[in-house]
Amino acid sequence: QLQLVESGGGLVQPGGSLRLSCLASGFSLHYYAIGWFRQAPGKEREGVACISSSSGSRNYADSVKGRFTISRDNAENTAYLRMNSLKPEDTAVYYCAAVARPSCRIGPLTQYDHWGQGTQVTVSS
Numbered sequence: 623q624l625q626l627v628e629s630g631g632g633l634v635q636p637g638g639s640l641r642l643s644c645l646a647s648g649f650s651l652h653y654y655a656i657g658w659f660r661q662a663p664g665k666e667r668e669g670v671a672c673i674s675s676s677s678g679s680r681n682y683a684d685s686v687k688g689r690f691t692i693s694r695d696n697a698e699n700t701a702y703l704r705m706n707s708l709k710p711e712d713t714a715v716y717y718c719a720a721v722a723r724p725s726c727r728i729g730p731l732t733q734y735d736h737w738g739q740g741t742q743v744t745v746s747s
Contacts, residue, residue: 624648624736628718631741634708638745642703644718644738651675655726656694656701657734660714660743667717669728671703679726686712708745715740 630642644656657672671682671692680692689708694701701718719734727733 626738628738628741644701646699654720658703659717662714672726674726675724
């Protein structure tokens, strides 16, 4: 069974940091580009960042540039999203997704083949 499982979400104060993980099972992430997305209550799901299969290319949404870093460890079949300087507007459910293609494009969401179930990130004092 092909599965992506996110972890690492939680409650953090503004200015704080979190690292999200995305573990793949049932398939190898080696040939997949990975994307991170988020969905806040009442809003559409939006792309946050993506990374190519070889980690040679990374793209970020303007809203997170300079604060978030996407990475991956193919040997561990895991992708990560390091989030620094968190703001209340970063509050959302965060999802990872995989597309069977080496190159990285954040959108459209429909290109992604596999999705995780999401992990909640809440930024509040």
